[in-house]
Amino acid sequence: MDDTPSPHQAVLDEVAPRLRRLRARRGLTLAALSETTGISKSTLSRLESGQRRPSLELLLPLAAAYQVPLDDLVGAPEVGDPRVRLTPRTLPNGGTAVPLTRGPGPLQAYKMLIPDRGGEPDPRTHEGYEWLYVLEGRLRLVLAEHDLVLGPGEAAEFDTRLPHWFTSADGRPVEILSLFGRQGERMHVRAKPRA
Known part of the structure; x- marks a missing residue:
């Protein structure tokens, strides 16, 4: 046998x-x-x-x-199209977020298009840790007592328990990548230092 x-x-x-x-x-x-x-x-x-x-x-x-x-x-064998189908979501502020991660887990990634919100900043807090990277445009980030403008290629990371708010800095939409993790989870970015 x-x-x-x-x-x-x-x-x-x-x-x-x-x-x-x-x-x-x-x-x-x-x-x-x-x-x-x-x-x-x-x-x-x-x-x-x-x-x-x-x-x-x-x-x-x-x-x-x-x-x-x-x-x-x-573990079925791969067949056909390997593309991930992304479904954009409309944000309460009129922007768009495209989830880049498929499932639940400790780290979520989004590509976001943020319009100019106008008006006065309205900072909020919540549990978590966020890392933002500007792809295109200029991002105004109000974080606790800081009021910053980030351009393409610049990044920021912060504990979301700090009051924060962001919008376009120049009236045109800004495109960013956002990585959001649970409290205490930090991003590890390796970059070549500037000469």
Whole structure:
């Protein structure tokens, strides 16, 4: 009798470590994932250790929680178009944000187009840490007692518990990249020093 595992069994054997890696990359605990999916922590733990066979009823909520195609969870071979479909969101200030990260996790990236808000600054605070990079235009950033103007190629990073507000600095829309992380998470940028 041949003891060679079937191709399907080999794919199923890879689901557990794939689920473990995906959760670790997103920085999620079993408790947080359980709360999001409605799957018990013990079931999630058994899935990730390979003690529980993955089923469609368990994989579908996990794919939804991670915001990845089901194929990514089971390791289906790549087929067709590799492009990521991005869905722009309209911001309350009339700007546009395009999420560059697909799923929940400790770090979220956005490309944003920010119009001139006009008027007086209205700084806000919230939990988190943000890194901004100006792609095009000029950004006015009011951060605590600072009132700064950043141009293309300039970046700023700050704890969002500080009062902050930003807009276009010259009446024309400004295009930025924004990385937003949970409290205490800082960006690590390596750049060649200016000569």
